[in-house]
Amino acid sequence: MLKYWRSTSLRVALLFAVLFTIGAGLLAGLLWWNTAGYLDRETDAVIAADTRAIGDRLRDFGLPGAIQMLQERVAADAGPNADRRAIYLLTDPRLRPLAGNVDAWPLKIGAAPGWYEIELVHRDKLHATRMLHVVLPGSFQLLVGRDVQDRVQIRNLVLRSLAWSGLAMLALALAGGWLIRRAVLHRVEGINRTASAIRQGDLAQRLEQRDSDDEFDQLVATINHMLDQIQQLVEGVRNVSNAIAHDLRTPLAETRARLESLLRQGGQGGEEIAAAIADIDRLIGVFNALLRLAELDSGLRRAGFQPLDPALLVEEAVELYTPIAEAKGIDLEVEAPAGLSITGDRQLLAQAIGNLLDNAIKYTPAGGRIMVRATADAINVADSGPGMSEAERSRATQRFYRGDAARSAAGFGLGLSLVEAIARLHGGALSLEDNAPGLRAVLRFL
Template sequence: MMPFLRNHWRSISFRLTLNYGILAILTTLILIAFLYYEVIGALRTEYTRQITASAKRLSAAYEEGGRTALAAALELTLADRIDSGREIYLLLDEKGNKIAGNLDRPPAAHDSYVGVFEGEVLQDGIPTRGHLQIQTLAGGETLVVGHDLSEMGDISAMIWQAIVAAFVLAALLVIIGTYIFRGELAYRVSHIRRTTQQIAAGQLSKRVSTAESDDEFALLNRDINSMLDRIELLMKSARHISDTIAHNLRTPLTRIVGGLRAAQQPSASPQQVLQANQRAVEEIERLSVMLEKLLQISEMQAGIQRRSFKACELHTIVGDVVEMYTTLAEDKNVSMTLTHSEPVNVHGDANLLASALANLVDNAVKYASREIRVAVFRSGQSGRVVISDDGPGVPADQYEHLGKHFYRLDPSLEGHGLGLTSVLSIVELHGGTIVFSDAQPGLSVILTLPVNSRG
């Protein structure tokens, strides 16, 4: 039995339901106890009222007709058989002898009681407990008026039976409800556990089954599936990046090793050795630049550089970048125009934002035929920078690939394919977005950043 209970006690759903059920039982018992004391109190008040009223009525009869009238009133009251079995009456003369009533004798030490009290009396030879009032009449007679407690005892017994029955029923319902709730929760959680176990075993494509409802578990399952989709995408991206890095490292390293081995040949001249060393140095420097960019991108994606954020003037950064690249554009017979500059304040790193904008403008200068247009303005709670050129543009089906690690639209051009990746990482670090569109002709890049709420 103990292992059985221990196994269930380990279940959080079992403990939660059990604790909730115990709380419900205690609340019910407190409510019943409150009702019990309220009912008993109401009965005591009603008995006191009835006893006081009867005592006044009998005292009035005594005042009108004396002892004889009072005795007749008592006999008449006991003869009407209306609660006569529970009513208590006794009339004693000045010497303590019984004149009328249904008591054998008054309670002990009755002279010391004042008002309505609870006491023991002897009725038809049977000890009885009741609410009593004793008063001394003008002629020295003693009048006892009361009501026995049998009715109150019956009501108390009935209430206690209800309490016990409610407790037993509540306990059964709690036990049954605990097992039902535990089973239901275990059933709903089992889908999640089964999926996580399959994923832990390497089946990353597995997903938690979702229902059409919008209850808490359905929403949780959808959130878990969204998280798993994101994890799978990141895993595929990481795998692709690692494969691409391996490829980009293998090729230059192969060239370096081949050149150095050729320089080691006895027939190699000093000039050939020097050239091999120079090419090896250039290749290593290019690899160093690539690895440095990858490290910078990973740091931005991890959010490490967010700690240096402060208020920045986006329009000033854009103006400085445009001014810096105007001369380079003119050398290629391309005009660069800042068509609109509206004050926009953002929260971020000015150097990173300048680097991202410089990368975008540099690409526009590379591909533009005659004109580059740049604009910065505020739209609602966002600041936007639009960079458009009139170059050959990019096919619409390639937009989704722009910004991927090592992706190059034209592999024949120099570079590692990390420029736009760095730009996207900077923009995501600042909580912004980039959208590519057809400028007809050319490419239009729309960079959107949230404005500084304090500026």
């Protein structure tokens, strides 16, 4: 659930739904104010006007005048053309009825003056009634009201309509938000697919434009221009590196051949000649590794991928390095269940596993232990050597980088760079973790 909530498109969709719902609520409130609210305000105004008229009659003509007015109002409401909605009751200070069309003071009307909405029996049915209780001069108690049963029914009808329309609006808002999320996510997924292909070495990939000239198209155009420049720069650096490697490898090979010829002829300086040949071999190895990295970065080797058994690859590599480990007194263990399958280049994966084993044996002290484990999505090589600090692990895959423990050992600082390039070519990654003690190298396949 947390993964989905982190989605920007989902949050945009929910925001759209919330704003749509708020707008619908404001519209419903305005509709209520102009319909049911208007009817309630109209009823309250009529009741208040009747109350003031009766109070004025009491002050001007005394109690007889007020009673006469109530009787006239009751008689008028009982006529053939009346709506029979008016409620009148005038009582003395002890709440004994003096005039009106209600037999007794309703129990639900409190002693405090004010507005009340109660139910009274009318034609053997309970009807909602809106009442105003006022105290007149002389402590006379006056109730004036209206039967608002039809208003209540209208109000309930409006409320039900608003509730159903609100649910419909919410459903439409969620549907609209989902459509927005789908549209945005579709464009983002296209960008992710292209970026993933570029990350794996296919620099010719470009983002798709729809000629809509919207914000996404403008972003895509900018990114594509940036990718064009990056491809030109990368190709330039790659071509220069390849040219340097090729141009220097040839004279080095010729120099090595001449030195070997001198060494075979004998004479003085044999040890120096042998050392010079070893140095040249190291330089040739560096250039070969750089050329291999350039080949991996170009993605050309991906065409030779085929289904492979990682257990078989691990067993072959361990068999090759077991004599070296035994000579150093290192216990080399394997855990590779059968039935696993991955897709990749057999030679490159074998080289990657060999590089990891070579590093593990090189830095594991005598009497140490190395565990090689193959799973459905990764190959682990864990040793009990000195390991690396977190800062060193973050830089270990950089080309020509050598940590403190590696400075006194033979090597070029390109082994882990090759392994990372091979992992990237296979859509995976190389991660270096603390084995406590030692280092755990994990070659993951995605």
